[in-house]
Amino acid sequence: MSLISSPQRSAPCPGSPPLISIVSWSQLLACEVLLPGDLAVDLTAGKGRDTCRLARAIGPAGQVVAFDLQASALEQAAALLRNHGLVVNCWPGDRALPKQSGVFLVQACHSTIGKVLQHPAKAIMANLGYLPGGDPALITRPDSTLAALQQSLHLLAPRGRLVVTVYPGHPGGAEEGAAVNAFFCHLTRDHWHVLSLRVVNYSDAPYLLVAERIV
Ligand SMILES: C[S@@+](CC[C@H](N)C(=O)[O-])C[C@H]1O[C@@H](n2cnc3c(N)ncnc32)[C@H](O)[C@@H]1O
Structure with a gap:
């Protein structure tokens, strides 16, 4: 996971991430549809880097909701977000969240997204796997991942x-x-544009899947 996933790797040009930084592409493709004031979701907050990118893209009038099962991950995410001057709120995974500006961290499985979110989101991200530097046994799992993705389809604007x-x-x-x-x-092609982005000369490299709602 470490070789290709970090947007902080040395870059060919100062300030630009390497071509094969899949995490950088994921942030770019999520953030390019966001406007100030939008609602965005991070299904796997981890250390908060994706959450932070989403929060910066939607600005102070927007709302970001970020899920993670691990308290230690959310503590790291909260610290990163506060370092970027963002106000962090905590929210339970079993209650509907009103549309309200700010960053909301939810310590719950991302499959609770349908209970928490009541409004359409412009971008929903998931960076699967395990927390870098954390317990590699605490991974995302197919059942809850698919449950979260399925509900996300219905929540996308x-x-x-x-x-x-x-x-x-x-x-x-x-x-x-x-x-x-x-x-x-x-x-279905009538409703979704679907894209896959892969590093083709590196086996087991992370890869990206993106679906955009057409109508
Ligand atoms: C690769 S890390 C996410 C990295 C993060 N997006 C970042 O920017 O730092 C994956 C995270 O998914 C979390 N996770 C695993 N299963 C989960 C679940 N069912 N619901 C929510 N989060 C989960 C892990 O605790 C871990 O922090």
């Missing part, structure tokens, strides 16, 4: 994007990847 980074290299990652691939491949 028109032209909204579902952006998923898959890590096939760790134990369980290939199985989850196969399930997520099938999910994206079965989205």
Whole structure:
């Protein structure tokens, strides 16, 4: 996971991430549909880097909702967000969240997204796998990932994007990847534009799947 996933790797030009930084592409493809004031979701907050990118893209009038099962991940995410001057709120995974500006961290499985979110989102991201530097046994799993992705489809606004980074290299990652691939491949052409972005000369590299709601 570490070789290709970090947008902080040395870059060919100062300030630009390497071409094969899949996480950078995922942030770019999620953030390019966001406007100030939009609602965005991070299904796997982890250390908060994606959450922070989403929050910066939607500005102070927007709302970001970020899920993670691990308290330690959310503590790291909260610290990063506060370092960027953002106000962090905590929200339970079993209550509907009103549309309200700010960043909301939810310590719950992302499959509770349908209970928490009541309003259409413009971007929903998931960076699967395990927390870098954390317990590699605490991974995202096909059942809850697919439940979260399925609900996300119904929560996306028109032209909204579902952006998923898959890590096939760790134990369980290939199985989850196969399930997520099938999910994206079965989205109907009439309603979804679906894109896959892969590093083709590196086996087990992370890859990206993106679905954009057409109507
Ligand atoms: C690769 S990390 C996410 C990285 C993060 N997006 C970032 O920018 O730092 C994956 C995260 O998914 C979380 N996770 C695993 N299963 C989950 C679930 N069912 N619901 C929500 N989060 C989950 C893990 O705790 C871990 O922090």
